[in-house]
Amino acid sequence: MNMNTPDIQAQQAVEYACELGAASADAVAICTADTSVAVRQGKVESIERDQGNGIGLRVFIDTPKGPAFATASTSDLSAAGIRALAEQTLAMARISEADPDAVPPLGADHPDAQALQQWNEQHATEREPWQLDKARNAALECEAIARQYDPRITNSEGADAGFGVSDVAYASSDGFAAAYSKSSASLSISVIAGSGDDMQRDYAWHRASGHEALRTAAELGREAAGRAVRKLGAGDMPSAAMPIIFEPRVATSLLGHLKSAINGRAVLQQRSFLAQSLHERIFPAGFDVVDNPDHIQGLGNRLFDGEGTRCQRCRLVEDGVLQMFLADRYAARRLGLPARGHAQRGLTGDISIGTSNLICASGHMTQQEILAEIGNGLLVTELIGFGVNGVTGDYSRGAAGLLIENGEISRPVQGITIAGQLPKMFASITHLGSDLTWFGNIAAPTIAIEGMTIAGNNQE
Amino acid sequence: MKIARMSESYLPAEIPVDIDFLQQMLNHMLPARADDGDLYLERHIAESLALEEGRVKHISASTRQGLGARIIQGEASGHACTDQLDPAALQDTAAAARAIITSGGAHAPVRIRPADSPRQLYTREIPAAGVDLQQRKQLLAELDALARSMDSRVSQVFANIAYSWSDIHIIRHDGCHLHDRRPLVRLNVSVVVEQNGRRETGSSGGGGRFTLQELIDSEQAEHFVREAVRMALLNLDAQAAPAGPMPVVLGPGWPGILLHEAIGHGLEGDFNRKGTSIFSGRMGQRVAAPGVTVIDDGTIAQRRGSLNFDDEGTGSQRTVLIEDGILTGYLLDRQNARLMGLQSTGNGRRESYAHPVLPRMTNTFMLGGREQPETILNSLEKGIYAVNFGGGQVDITSGKFVFTTSEAYYVENGVIQYPVKGATLIGSGHEVLQKISMIGNDLALDSGVGTCGKAGQSVPVGVGLPTIRIDELVVGGTQV
Structure with missing residues (x-):
């Protein structure tokens, strides 16, 4: 067993690659340990413990046509395993075709030593991790409260509690090396209301940096049960064009579509409906979206990205105007933009692009006030399927929710779709709620949009 | 080198x-x-x-x-x-x-x-x-x-x-x-x-x-x-798709994703043992129109969803899920089979050593019927002819499932009018198969592209379908 810490392993991989003839290299090393316990109907159903380690290496060589590179990963962390990884990656890079715009891992805008030290002090991982028995008790309590919430709760898919820690390290042949630890805890519950042909399932979950920051078992249990019960008796509705109000839980998906559309690589590949929209108004005035790599509630906090670039707080959309595309160093060079820390990197595969904590600015109205002002519409509580075309922005997804009549919730509906066009949907946002809600590394309030089409059953 | x-x-x-x-x-x-x-x-x-x-x-x-x-x-x-x-x-x-x-x-x-x-x-x-x-x-x-x-x-x-x-x-x-x-x-x-x-x-x-x-x-x-x-x-040249319920004809092959979402997941043993699936307790009951026979078969040579044996060492097999419209079988791993007093069907799968075993599909398809595909298309007065799809998803408890077209046409009186933009189709698993009125003689399996996600685990699967007519499905377009 390789007893070295991930930062040493990452540096070893980079050193081997350079010894073998790489022009430059960088590596990530990850070490995770997770435990989870699942309970169902008052009994422990499973205990799982995962331990994972790995190194992902990227190797560059120089060719007359420019730099060429390859990536490879392994879970074999012995010195021989890491050396073999370096040999394999280098051999692959020699076959790869050069791209004059490829950016080797040299001279990135790295955080300095002081920033690193400060970060690790401010983001110390939880010193007292959750214990298995306490996690189990939280799951049992959460499920018991959900099952007792209402006599119409008839069944349970159970509750899960989990906790873990991961150490992540990055090293580059330009001498930069850094590591950080992250802890997390989570609690989730899913229950079923009704029976026979009218059976409805819903859930609640929360994930935080430690168990002390989790929402309580009682709160989550009540939320899941309340959501399942209010769906009972869900029926059809006729096709219609009417305002759609997205609950925060589903409103986050709209931010996800924005993120995909402003991905610098998608823009370069002409695979985004926003490719020509930089510095244009794509949302109504007053609409802001921020990527914040250091937010107390966010689980996506990071000091540097997958290329070692310092992460900066970025206003992606300001007053409705698209301010920037998300870029790694390659996309940044091609698009003529600065790299601000959006390179995403797992162990396997090439670098991709992503955000740290994506936050949609909230408004001033409560959800109830928004419903009252809109009068007649559909409050969407669930979306299913993958009906989003990132190239054209065409949007068509399965939905379920609550019909709003005269400003109030009238009845649950299901078996419908909502459809539109993302550019028009973005521009037609009419209301933002004051109920900004976090889901891991993304936060959104209630969002209302006009001009979408609901397809339902006309013969009601 | x-x-x-x-x-x-x-x-x-x-x-x-x-x-x-x-x-x-x-x-x-x-x-x-x-x-x-x-x-x-x-x-x-x-x-x-x-x-x-x-x-x-x-x-x-x-x-x-x-x-x-x-x-x-x-x-x-x-x-x-x-x-x-x-x-x-x-x-x-x-x-x-x-x-x-x-x-x-x-x-x-x-x-x-x-x-x-x-x-x-x-x-x-x-x-x-x-x-x-x-x-x-x-x-x-x-x-x-x-x-x-x-x-x-x-x-x-x-x-x-x-x-x-x-x-x-x-x-x-x-x-x-x-x-x-x-x-x-x-x-x-x-x-x-x-x-x-x-x-x-x-x-x-x-x-x-x-x-x-x-x-x-x-x-x-x-x-x-x-x-x-x-x-x-x-x-x-695609135009906006219509919105609302209408007849739909599905082409052969990959549109078999309908079966994967509409009934396949709902017949997995874990959901049925726990009573959380819309199909729980419906064994022996009619869940599809007469003539509809659906099979999960992990034993087809070289297919993406095939396995010599599953991840518990049980030889994979051919399991009849629906026979002539009647529900006849579940997809089972060893644990759920034991708890239900049944035998594993060789469907216990895991993404990797780091994941738990779950009952999963292999290659899921409908047997061909008697109709010529052209006859089925000709029967469409006003509706959608869908031949290719992106992904799909299902809520196994309510039975609602979706799948999204990537190549589809608006048809009148059996004649293709124009291609339509990608639209999500939505239905109920326990209802939609009862609305199948015509089954073609052209069963085809997909080209080997399916990946199924469940509880955060991905496994390779296959699907297959002959041309079929469904009398009513809600089409999620923008034209009311």
């Missing part, structure tokens, strides 16, 4: 763990009261080449190995895994798996012995054998050139060739030791076309459990390129 040869030497097929040590570990791990348990050792090797902007500039590879240990007693299971295969880490993993059982003595000692050789549905060769990186690179370059030569409106071409192989050792609680090598190859092509400022995409691909050489020899690659370009150009 030939990378394939180098990979072979540094990545031996066999996993570096001593069988005697595993035997000790198994005996130490198994408590007297366990119903079941196993050790699952896996070494997974994958490699991918991607072409973009005319250059093969993304080459990546991964190697992952590890052991998962599992103990099952009644409804409870303990699962632990490690990717460090030294004795200390392995013993620690066994102890963690055993933590689920809090009392009881040791199991009677077992001896590890090899299982009878199972059937071979796919090659034991390494899928890249004989096709080195240079050749794969050359293939991608040819596909790029072909796509660009087909139409001047093709502005971007993406092509990806990937292969993987897993060596799997399962050592069951009775000492039975099974070994499988599972190859998987995949080729994908997608293009962007541009005309008067409008951009559209099309994509196509396929693969299965065979070698890259077989994929090349089949000359399917060229077919995928032609399909991707054809679909992208077609989308340039």
